[in-house]
Amino acid sequence: MSTTVEAGATAPSKHLGMRKNGKQWHAPRTAFRPGSGLTSFEKRAKERAERAMMKVKEKELKDEKEAERQRRITALKEKRAAxxxxxxxxxxxxxxxKKRVERLKRKEKRNKLINS
Incomplete structure (x- = not known):
């Protein structure tokens, strides 16, 4: 008795019978309705605007990150050069x-300012 009660509990409530093609192991199919997935123009326009705003924000974040990276690279290069x-x-x-070295330093500094 307990086996029939358990079998009844696990079976679907609506019995569809045998499938015509005989492939009972496949999930039941629904009718093909090509217009069911269409959205209104306003909704599509709103989604496009949201996507554009998101892209702008992502670009800002990316540019900030790249600027920070470039700043670190230039600081490192300057530090190494010094x-x-x-x-x-x-x-x-x-x-x-010592005094001659200091004179050369000053002279080189002047040349750097003139050349760059």
Missing amino acids: KEEKERYEKMAEKMH
Whole structure:
């Protein structure tokens, strides 16, 4: 008795009978209605506007991120260049007098300002 009660509980409430093509294991199909998925022009226009706004916001965020990345890269390059220049002057200071190295520094700084 318990088996019939369990079988009745698991079976669907509406019995459709045998399928015509014999493929009972497939899910039941519904009628094809091509117009059922259409949306109104206002709704499509609203979705397009929302998508455009989202793209603009994404572009802003992307540009901010890229600007931050470029800022870090330039800061790193400047830091490395300053370090190299400092090492070069230290090397020169080992061979030359301190005042002559300072004179060369000032001269090079003037040339940099003129050339760039």
